[in-house]
Amino acid sequence: ExxxxxxxxxxxxxxxxxxxxxxxxxxxxxxFYWYRQILGxxxxxxxSFYNNEISEKSEIFDDQFSVERPDGSNFTLKIxxxxxxxxxxxxxxxxxxxxxxxxxxxxxxxxSVL
Amino acid sequence: xxxxxEDPQALSIQEGENATMNCSYKTSxxxxxxxxxxxxxxLVHLILIRxxxxxxxxxxxxxxxxxxxxxxxxxxxxxxxxDTASYFCATDAGWAGxxxxxxxxxxxxxLIIQP
Numbered sequence: 001e002x003x004x005x006x007x008x009x010x011x012x013x014x015x016x017x018x019x020x021x022x023x024x025x026x027x028x029x030x031x032f033y034w035y036r037q038i039l040g041x042x043x044x045x046x047x048s049f050y051n052n053e054i055s056e057k058s059e060i061f062d063d064q065f066s067v068e069r070p071d072g073s074n075f076t077l078k079i080x081x082x083x084x085x086x087x088x089x090x091x092x093x094x095x096x097x098x099x100x101x102x103x104x105x106x107x108x109x110x111x112s113v114l
Numbered sequence: 115x116x117x118x119x120e121d122p123q124a125l126s127i128q129e130g131e132n133a134t135m136n137c138s139y140k141t142s143x144x145x146x147x148x149x150x151x152x153x154x155x156x157l158v159h160l161i162l163i164r165x166x167x168x169x170x171x172x173x174x175x176x177x178x179x180x181x182x183x184x185x186x187x188x189x190x191x192x193x194x195x196x197d198t199a200s201y202f203c204a205t206d207a208g209w210a211g212x213x214x215x216x217x218x219x220x221x222x223x224x225l226i227i228q229p
Contacts, residue, residue: 043219
């Protein structure tokens, strides 16, 4: 069964460093997303991406965040200058036909900012 | 406002029993979805119900939606040990709900099925 793949599974970084989280969405999906889950808290929406541009973003997704689809398969989330409060599990997701419907999630990247 | 609040926060039942989880939300929605998350894993989509639907079934799952009360319930019948997981409702408010901010998840119900 097709699945969303995320790498790395764990990332440890120093505060102020840049990190890039990588995702390979399901190949015939058109909509791509990043969500995050801080330990013990709700899953929070960051951004959605369609047709090579951001379609929605939340207040969390400030100028420190960016997304890119550099080729036909990868979808990346970059945090330019990490803060302690960026520590969370970051989930990539994709969906096929409609935005915000029936999302397929990856297993996540646990980001720890020290 | 807090969208997508589930209750109970935790539920422990015996294998074979039915499990019911509830979700309340604040704004108008396009649809409501239920997801399952096993510990340390990503979320798995279970079922979607649209705002003009009242009930939906999928295998052992039954979802109801009451838009007048802004609430939904997820029923898992004949529970199995493998159903042990956290269950989240997620709402898509879309422009009907006053904005477009992806899916809004609740804190989830942690379901434990005792063998």
